[in-house]
Amino acid sequence: MKILIATAYDYPHAGGLSTHVATLQAGLEALGHEVDVLSFSDVSPISRKLLAQGPSFLLNKLKRGKGIIWSHKMRQRFLKALIEKNKDKQYDIINAQDPFTTLAALESGIPTVSTVHGYMTFESVSKGSMDEGSTEAKIMQDIEVQAYQGTRKIITVDQRLRDYVKDLSGVQGTAVSNFIDIHGFEPNKTKKAELRKTYNVDVEAPVIFVPRRLTKKNGVIYPALALPQILKSVPNAQLIYAGSGEALANIKEIVAEHKLEEHVTLLGAVSHDTVKDYYALSDVVLVPSVHSAGVEEATSISALEAMGSGSPLVACAVGGLKEIVINGEDGILVEEKNVEELAEATAYLLQNPEKGQEMADKARAKIEQDYSHIAAAKKYLEIYESALK
Template sequence: MKILLATVYHYPHTGGLSVHVATLKAGLEARGHEVDVLSFSDIPEFEQKAKVRGPGFLMNKLSKGKGFVYGLKARKKMLQKLMEQVKHKNYDIVNAQEVYATFAALDAGMPVVSTVHGYLTYEALSAGNILKDSPEERFLMEEEVKAYRSTRAIITVDTRIKEYVEREAGVSGTAIRNFINVDDFRPDTENKAAYRQKHGVPADAPVFFVPRRLTKKNGVIYPILSLPAVLEKYPNAQLIYAGTGEAMEEMKRLIAERKIENNVTLLGAIPHHVIKEYYALADVALVPSVHSAGVEEATSISALEAMGSGQPLIACAVGGLKEIVDHNVDGLLVEEKNVEELSAAMIELLDHPEKGQELAKRARAKIEAEYSHLAAAEKYEEIYLGAK
């Protein structure tokens, strides 16, 4: 088949959606399909600024949320134009990665199935992009329902999102949990010392790695709040974040207030291939997601990558994380926002590295058996064939 993966956001970029697209593309191509990606990155930079970012910024200054909605509509129009330009390639199916990519394909007259990665309206509320009980909130929910009812098939990345789509739009979808390239993300501990030297990480420091976009629902402040208790026993412990987002300033403030600047590193956005090196140099990976404005973590790609990379994982018991982590078997689950419980789990894995190694070993086996990109691609293929 000829398949077009489409998103109104940038590709590639830091974040789970971009990783999902790249990994799905690799899996489908391994199965013999021809796969292209069309994204906002294919729009010239000057057009992005002149037609989306600039006007959206000004509109938000006048009324919170209006610029956000305007930006989504503008991205849709621009993506639709790109689709019309490649329509002659006769794609068998377009797999839209969100609501407005779905609208772009529909208006371009192309056959489309939609992957739902999250909750558009609730996530916009959680991130502060729109206001609660505003016209923008009502409009976005109406747009979600319209998209879910108009596409040929719905794929969701966990069962909770499947239930959400069915509840809000009355449409039954297929839940295919997120997945990773099991060949890319695999244990690499033999290079741990070399990676630490390369990235300037002390050779003897216990390292906690948080590969998370810095946004409220990802709970990124809680490792900072939990670290002081860890430092009482392990004063040279390091907490390293990879990601960007609107929570950055709050995190910097919390770090300064606790005087732990020497123990916390905010890397910002780093390339995905470099993320693998940080998994390898770390001792423990943290995925501290929380409920926020009705949003909860789906099948976290970060958690899957950590488990595939052979690192012991501590995650919060919310959303899809409860589906992929079996507590005390292949990872540790802690109560969300519970600073003391997270601190205790961090200390436990430093006190008992052999336990962490055993958890990591079982986690890798689970990833190979249940979360391979090749197995997921086969499931997507079946849906594409049924929707042609």
């Protein structure tokens, strides 16, 4: 089968959607299928700036939300043109990764299925890109409905998103949990000391890793808020963030207020390969997601990667995280926004590495059985074939 995966966002980029696309492509190709990816990154830099990003910035100055709708509609036009340009490759199916790409793909006449990764309108509100209940939010949600009702099949990355799509559009989707390349994320703790020297991380320090885009729904301020309490029992602990986003300023304020500069490292956006190394050199991984403007964490790729890498995981009991982590068995779940619980769980794993290793071993076994990219690719193929009938 010849498959086109398309997205109106940049590819590759630091984030779960990009990781999903790369891993799905690898799984489908491993099964013998031909897969191409088209994205906003394939648009010329001049067109991107002059027609999408520049006007978006100016329109948002007039009213919050106008710019993001302009930008996304321009991305839709760009994707439509790219798909038309590549029609001679005779794709059997397009797998669109967002509503605007779905609409672009539908215009091509090529059979289209859509993967829903999140609550597009609510996430825009959560990030502060538009106001809740505004005209712009209504327009964005209408676009979601149009895309969901127009596509042949819908795949969601967790059950809550499937329910959301059904409630919003009346269309029944199929939930296929996120997944990882189980060969790319293998326990590699034997190289911990070597990797710490490579990245200039204290070989003796207990390391807490937060591999999260720095946005509100990911709860990234809470590890920094919990760190002073963690330091009381683990004085030489180091907290490392890998990611970028609008919450960076908040984290810096917390670090400065509590004088944590010697204990916190902000890497910014780093490559996926670098993130893999930080999983291997870390002692505990945190995925502190929270509810924000109606948005819940889906089946977190970061959590799956941590579990696959052999690192013990502490996560908040929200969204898809409750589906993939059995509290106390293959990870620890804590109440969202509960700084004390987060600190206690993290300190416990740092002080009891043998217990953490036991959880990590069980987590790895679960990933191999239930969250393999090959198994997920087979499920996607079944949906593609159903859509083509």
